[in-house]
Amino acid sequence: MTSLLIKGARILGxxxxxxxxxxxxxxxxxxxxxxxxxxxxxxxLVLLPGLVDLHTHLREPGREDAETVLTGSRAAALGGYTAVxxxxxxxxxxxxxxxxxxxxxxxxxxGLVDVQPVGAVTKGLAGEELAELGLMARSRAKVRVFSDxxxxxxxxxVMRRALEYVKAFGGVISQHSQDPALAGPTACxxxxxxxGRLGLPGWPGVAEEVIVxxxxxxxxxxxxxxxxxxxxxxxxVEVIRWAKAQGIAVxxxxxxxxxxLTTDLLAxxxxxxxxxxxxxxxxxxxxxxxxxxxGTIDAVATDHAxxxxxxxxHAFVDAAFGMLGLETALGVVSTVxxxxxxxxxxxxxxxxxxxxxxxxxxxxxxxxxxxxxxxxIAVGAPANLTLVDPSATWVVDRAESASLSRNNxxxxxxxxGRVHATFLRGVPTVLEGALVR
Amino acid sequence: xxxxxxxxxxxxxxxxxxIFETAAEMHDVQRRDVxxxxxxxxxxxxxxxxxxxxxxxxSFEIAGKWLSADVINLSAKGSSASKGESxxxxxLTVTAMGVxxxxxxxxxxxxAQQVSExxxxxxxxxGDGTHExxxxxxxxxxxxxxxxxxxxxRHVAIVGDLTHSxxxxxxxxxxxxxxxxxxxxxxxxxxxxxxxxWSKEAGFTTAYDLDEVLAGAHGSVDAVMMLRVQRERMSGAxxxxxxxxxxxxxxxxxRLGTLREGAPILHPGPMNRGLEIAADAADAAQSVILDQxxxxxxVRMSVLYHLLAGPTEGVTP
Numbered sequence: 128m129t130s131l132l133i134k135g136a137r138i139l140g141x142x143x144x145x146x147x148x149x150x151x152x153x154x155x156x157x158x159x160x161x162x163x164x165x166x167x168x169x170x171x172l173v174l175l176p177g178l179v180d181l182h183t184h185l186r187e188p189g190r191e192d193a194e195t196v197l198t199g200s201r202a203a204a205l206g207g208y209t210a211v212x213x214x215x216x217x218x219x220x221x222x223x224x225x226x227x228x229x230x231x232x233x234x235x236x237x238g239l240v241d242v243q244p245v246g247a248v249t250k251g252l253a254g255e256e257l258a259e260l261g262l263m264a265r266s267r268a269k270v271r272v273f274s275d276x277x278x279x280x281x282x283x284x285v286m287r288r289a290l291e292y293v294k295a296f297g298g299v300i301s302q303h304s305q306d307p308a309l310a311g312p313t314a315c316x317x318x319x320x321x322x323g324r325l326g327l328p329g330w331p332g333v334a335e336e337v338i339v340x341x342x343x344x345x346x347x348x349x350x351x352x353x354x355x356x357x358x359x360x361x362x363x364v365e366v367i368r369w370a371k372a373q374g375i376a377v378x379x380x381x382x383x384x385x386x387x388l389t390t391d392l393l394a395x396x397x398x399x400x401x402x403x404x405x406x407x408x409x410x411x412x413x414x415x416x417x418x419x420x421x422g423t424i425d426a427v428a429t430d431h432a433x434x435x436x437x438x439x440x441h442a443f444v445d446a447a448f449g450m451l452g453l454e455t456a457l458g459v460v461s462t463v464x465x466x467x468x469x470x471x472x473x474x475x476x477x478x479x480x481x482x483x484x485x486x487x488x489x490x491x492x493x494x495x496x497x498x499x500x501x502x503x504i505a506v507g508a509p510a511n512l513t514l515v516d517p518s519a520t521w522v523v524d525r526a527e528s529a530s531l532s533r534n535n536x537x538x539x540x541x542x543x544g545r546v547h548a549t550f551l552r553g554v555p556t557v558l559e560g561a562l563v564r
Numbered sequence: 565x566x567x568x569x570x571x572x573x574x575x576x577x578x579x580x581x582x583i584f585e586t587a588a589e590m591h592d593v594q595r596r597d598v599x600x601x602x603x604x605x606x607x608x609x610x611x612x613x614x615x616x617x618x619x620x621x622x623s624f625e626i627a628g629k630w631l632s633a634d635v636i637n638l639s640a641k642g643s644s645a646s647k648g649e650s651x652x653x654x655x656l657t658v659t660a661m662g663v664x665x666x667x668x669x670x671x672x673x674x675x676a677q678q679v680s681e682x683x684x685x686x687x688x689x690x691g692d693g694t695h696e697x698x699x700x701x702x703x704x705x706x707x708x709x710x711x712x713x714x715x716x717x718r719h720v721a722i723v724g725d726l727t728h729s730x731x732x733x734x735x736x737x738x739x740x741x742x743x744x745x746x747x748x749x750x751x752x753x754x755x756x757x758x759x760x761x762w763s764k765e766a767g768f769t770t771a772y773d774l775d776e777v778l779a780g781a782h783g784s785v786d787a788v789m790m791l792r793v794q795r796e797r798m799s800g801a802x803x804x805x806x807x808x809x810x811x812x813x814x815x816x817x818x819r820l821g822t823l824r825e826g827a828p829i830l831h832p833g834p835m836n837r838g839l840e841i842a843a844d845a846a847d848a849a850q851s852v853i854l855d856q857x858x859x860x861x862x863v864r865m866s867v868l869y870h871l872l873a874g875p876t877e878g879v880t881p
Contacts, residue, residue, distance in 0.1 A: 318757045318758075319757055319758045320757070320758025320759075320761050320762045321758070322757050322758070323727070323756030323757040323758040323759055323762055324733070324756070324758070324762055325673055325674065325695060326673035326674075326692075326693050326694035326695035326696070326730060326733060326756075327673050327674070327693075327694075327695075329757050331757075395677070396673070396674030396677050396678055398678075437650040437652075437653070438650075440650040440651060440652035440653070441650055441651045441652075441672075442651050442670055442671075442672030442673075442674065442675040442678060442693075443672060443673065443674045443675075443678070444672045444673065444693070445651070445672060
């Protein structure tokens with residue numbers, strides 16, 4: 128293990144200090160003159176705890192033409208992430224201990240971020256029988272977050288049992304809230320004036336809200352933890368705010384795209400903007416920003432969803448759902464939330480590192496020495512760190528992505544705030560905005 | 565005129581009148597013994613139909629042939645997604661054969677517009693999902709003009725399954741552009757989402773009660789356009805029964821009796837006789853349903869001519 132000195136970084140955007148890292152652990156903070164193997168000049172840069180993404184699709188195994196654990200890890204590191212949760216909707220589905228360990232091991236082999244598999248709630252994501260939740264939890268991957276993401280656990284009985292069952296090992300169900308009767312598989316555009324005009328099958332906000340409302344009541348009834356994935360409507364925010372006020376154990380995430388992009392982008396039928404849940408109108412976007420700022424929504428999660436070009440080049444209703452997000456998330460949050468003065472960098476650290484690490488149980492140390500994410504930047508903490516240039520203004524170019532896919536809705540968009548460096552337990556994975564290896 | 569005809573949005577009122585003037589000439593040709601014009605000799609038009617269609621496809625085929633184009637019908641039924649080929653690959657493959665114009669029908673809204681971004685030849689939308697069917701709206705307006713004269717200030721009631729109707733979405737645009745007043749009538753479950761704000765911006769009104777509309781609640785009705793309602797909609801809980809639909813929204817014999825004398829009755833076909841339209845209404849003297857079909861060929865000849873025959877001076881870009 129080598130030593131690292133980060134000179135003059137503004138910790139959480141506050142006062143500048145030097146941070147000395149030895150053996151992957153922060154050993155000194157303040158004015159440090161000790162010589163290190165590597166010194167990073169961080170003047171003017173903001174130092175955050177390494178970002179943690181609760182919601183990433185890495186596509187391996189099954190769709191290695193769209194993304195692999197390695198290429199997704201690269202994109203994650205470039206985006207300032209030190210840990211990502213890899214969703215279970217791969218082929219085969221991550222619904223067994225073996226499948227979870229495989230993803231976990233691929234992540235460790237890539238070595239750029241801690242890849243933590245999410246386990247499926249139900250076998251094959253079919254929504255009927257529970258997957259082997261306990262065996263996944265006991266496995267080397269120590270799965271704690273379970274989700275059928277891409278599909279809703281629609282059956283209330285199955286959801287109730289899943290919530291109860293994972294209590295034994297401190298698990299959490301991350302729900303893709305979409306009532307299939309109100310928003311079926313073809314639903315692809317926010318139901319409203321635009322869907323009416325375009326003749327696209329509508330995906331009404333209420334299809335999300337009824338599931339969120341049901342699930343918080345199930346969480347209350349069972350005394351379990353529920354996490355609401357990719358909240359997209361003002362109505363869901365109201366329900367979550369109410370539930371938290373009741374003391375119900377609910378947490379929620381919002382995606383960068385739901386914080387900035389709106390449904391009117393669908394007017395040209397460009398499948399790049401087709402995502403599930405769909406882009407919503409301004410009123411919802413505003414409610415989501417407010418909820419993120421006041422903590423009703425705990426975390427920003429990317430829902431990074433790479434797709435091969437040919438899976439997007441279908442007619443709009445036939446094209447795949449999803450968009451890239453890992454490399455742009457910090458820039459979007461910086462632009463939308465920090466640039467507008469609604470959040471400070473401490474707030475960004477909370478929403479993009481501390482809260483997601485806590486929700487996923489990644490704040491503690493894993494048996495293999497991984498983990499320790501979302502911790503306070505303090506002496507003794509693992510050096511999972513992200514350096515951000517808060518004033519860097521950049522134009523997103525989809526061609527420059529480390530992802531294998533190009534379904535990038537941020538292409539040509541100007542963002543302020545960019546990841547400068549990422550350190551995983553003291554080892555730089557990104558320096559000067561470029562991968563170290 | 566624009567390069568493609570994807571939506572009525574691509575046409576100004578003047579463009580439409582230009583199309584109608586040419587269509588009137590083509591209509592005369594239709595009545596000749598020898599119907600061929602040499603306008604598109606040597607040009608190849610492909611009718612690329614991803615969705616079943618008999619009348620629209622035949623109408624385009626006849627239109628192309630009477631203009632001496634080589635017309636090829638390609639059926640690509642079933643979504644290309646399910647066959648593993650992307651829509652883009654399917655279309656590039658077809659156009660690589662060397663075509664001068666592509667007539668596209670697809671079950672997905674927006675398909676024609678997406679295709680227009682991938683290929684270089686003119687695209688004519690022959691119906692995309694529940695979005696638009698611009699040549700149907702053109703033939704409807706042409707038929708109405710021949711019956712009523714100018715549409716300025718005329719009141720057209722469009723009745724039926726609006727939410728699933730591309731015919732409605734194109735017609736409301738063309739009729740409003742031509743100065744007509746439009747009242748769209750349907751039960752709330754068959755109204756497009758967001759129609760309250762949309763109708764305000766687009767300049768049409770909506771109503772749930774067909775009898776009130778026909779009685780002149782929104783002004784005396786000059787023409788009625790009945791839309792097909794699919795019986796399968798009942799399984800989606802859009803309405804309880806065919807009988808109840810007919811009682812509320814069918815052009816029944818009783819309602820036929822309340823229409824202004826000679827007020828044209830339109831239907832894009834295929835008709836569900838006894839459901840949205842009674843036989844008495846479909847076969848009434850004032851029914852122009854077969855005139856619509858015959859106008860369809862003339863209007864499509866005109867569209868093909870304007871988009872594919874070469875220079876288009878004097879028409880808005």
